[in-house]
Amino acid sequence: MxxxxxxxxxxxxxxxxxxxxxxxxxxxxxxxxxxxxxxxxxxxxxxxxxxxxxxxxxxxxxxxxxxxxxxxDIFETAGAVPKSLPVPAPKEKEEIIPTQLNLRLKGTMLGDETSFAVIADGRTNQEQIYARNENVQNARIADILSDRVILEVNNRKEALILFPEKGDKKEEVKGNIPPVPPSNRPVARPPAAPNTRINRLPGR
Incomplete structure (x- = not known):
């Protein structure tokens, strides 16, 4: 116990x-x-x-x-006023006198990429197809428009007009110009674009 x-x-x-x-x-x-x-x-x-x-x-x-x-204004930005850009003066429309070369414009063909002009040469009595930057006589084709061709002659622009006005002092192409035989025609040009416009003298 x-x-x-x-x-x-x-x-x-x-x-x-x-x-x-x-x-x-x-x-x-x-x-x-x-x-x-x-x-x-x-x-x-x-x-x-x-x-x-x-x-x-x-x-x-x-x-x-x-x-x-x-x-x-530690950065001196408060007084800085943005200068307005000078507005360029409108360019005067350049007056191009008709050319005195013995040439006649028979028609033009305008395309999106390439344009052509049919020109009759009074010296050779031949018609040929010309494109931009090609030479005819002593002129370079600077541009092809619907009713005229702009020529550059001795760094001066002259116009070969499709429908010359009456009274122009331009010497006319004399004689009937025979068509150029197929063997003497210039190299075939690519087909014109679908929206090509062809301008020709009436009755030609």
Whole structure:
């Protein structure tokens, strides 16, 4: 009986010691946790500094600083006025006089990419087909229009007109010009585009 009572007493003491140890550990843990929270939480002064009013005041100060920089015009951009581009003067229409070469324009054929002109040469009494930048007599064909061909003669532009006005001093092509035999005709040109316009003298 004494041994049983002794064992029960020892068990009670062990349980009491275990409970005491657990209580002390819980107390220490709770105290350490509360100290950590108190150290991490802002104090009254810090909470006042981070209030919305202070943050708004800080933003206003930044805006005021930017305004001072703008008003100071450190890059000197306020007085810079963009210069208006000069308006080019309208070009006067170039007056091209009729050519005095012994040539006659019989017709023109205009295409999207290439244009041709049928010109009768009074020196050779032949008709030939010419394109831009080709030469006839001592002139270069600068452009081919619907009713005329622009010639460049000695760095001067002259016009070979399809329907010359009466009274022009241009020398007429004399004699009947026979058609060029097939063997002597110029190399065949590519077919004209679908929207090619052909202009010819009436009755020719």
């Amino acid at each position: 004494n041994i049983r009572h002794l064992r029960k007493s020892l068990l009670g003491v062990n349980a009491l010691l275990t409970g005491l140890i657990v209580w002390m550990a819980a107390t220490i843990f709770l105290g350490w946790n509360s100290e950590e929270h108190s150290a991490g939480s802002p104090g009254p002064e810090e909470s006042v500094k981070s209030s919305p009013a202070e943050r708004s005041a800080g933003k206003m100060m930044n805006i005021a600083a930017y305004q001072k920089i703008i008003q100071g």
